[in-house]
Amino acid sequence: MNNNIIVIDLEATCWEYDRTPPGQKTDIIEIGICELNKSTRAISGKQSIYVIPERSKISNFCTQLTGITPQLIEEKGIYFEEACEKIRDEYHPEMLTWAGFGAFDREQMMQQCDYLGIENPFSGNYLNIMHLFRNYNGLHKMMGLKRALKAMNMNFEGHHHSGADDAYNAARILREIL
Template identity: 70%
Template sequence: MNTTNEILVIDLEATCWENERIPIGQNVDIIEIGICKLDLQSKVISQKQSIYVIPERSEINEFCTKLTGITPKLIEEKGIYFEEACEKIIDEYHSENLAWAGFGNFDKEQIFEQCDWLGIEIPFGGEYLNVMEEFRDHFSLHKMIGLKRALEYLKMDFEGNHHSGADDAYNAAKILRKILE
């Protein structure tokens, strides 16, 4: 793994549609970057936050709001553009030098896709750790399981609201911390 003693754990929320049918003329856009830092020595999880992102290629619909709790009004009041969100992550977390993690590969792929679309640098420099795969391998499970089921397996409570980026990132960090014990 990385040589630093910290790893960033992220969880994204993105525009979504019922039955995963993306309407013509729209694309999946990141609307929240949940992020926190896990100190690998002290095992402390810190700097948990939600960075709300203005979707540039799609709109937040009722289904998406029901799932994530993110409304167009919330984005209007607190949202920043994705490029600014990436700069904020670099400034606040010094992310270009740290390994980063997420529960599954969607988050990594979506970051790469959106950075590529905008022609900007990826805000993370270190290796990516798929916590879902690490969990499966660590416990020798035959198949992948979701975030909530992984916590249940560990007899841990889910803290916060599922499909809140910051809460999901925090809970994924708890799982990663347990795996690394």
């Protein structure tokens, strides 16, 4: 059994008041990713994989929220299929458990893979860190990543809504509750 869990956080195209423009669909624009070793408790391999949106455009609202600009995507972005290949090559995720804070990341990944006819690079074994956190703390309501860190007396490290930083902070929570 592999000791590593891959923790991801996605940033996706978004619009103010969730008003998706006609003809556009939510696209992943950043896959933040890192690895948590359950034995050593080390978090490694933190990176951002920027993804070219194929079904939508990055709105000003989205740029203000995530810091991701069309220029950044033009310079550093790769197509979603290439991003999936990069993840397969670097993390060998098909054998590993993967995790995210909430269900959005898993659902968006699966939806975009299905829509584009690309095999999901991740295994079927997904941990919802938000649910684990809620159960660990005996809570009835869900809370966001920043509030969850605060509840565990941890500071957020980096920039909120940066996929790599959010993945890293989610991995820190997972490390504490495992």
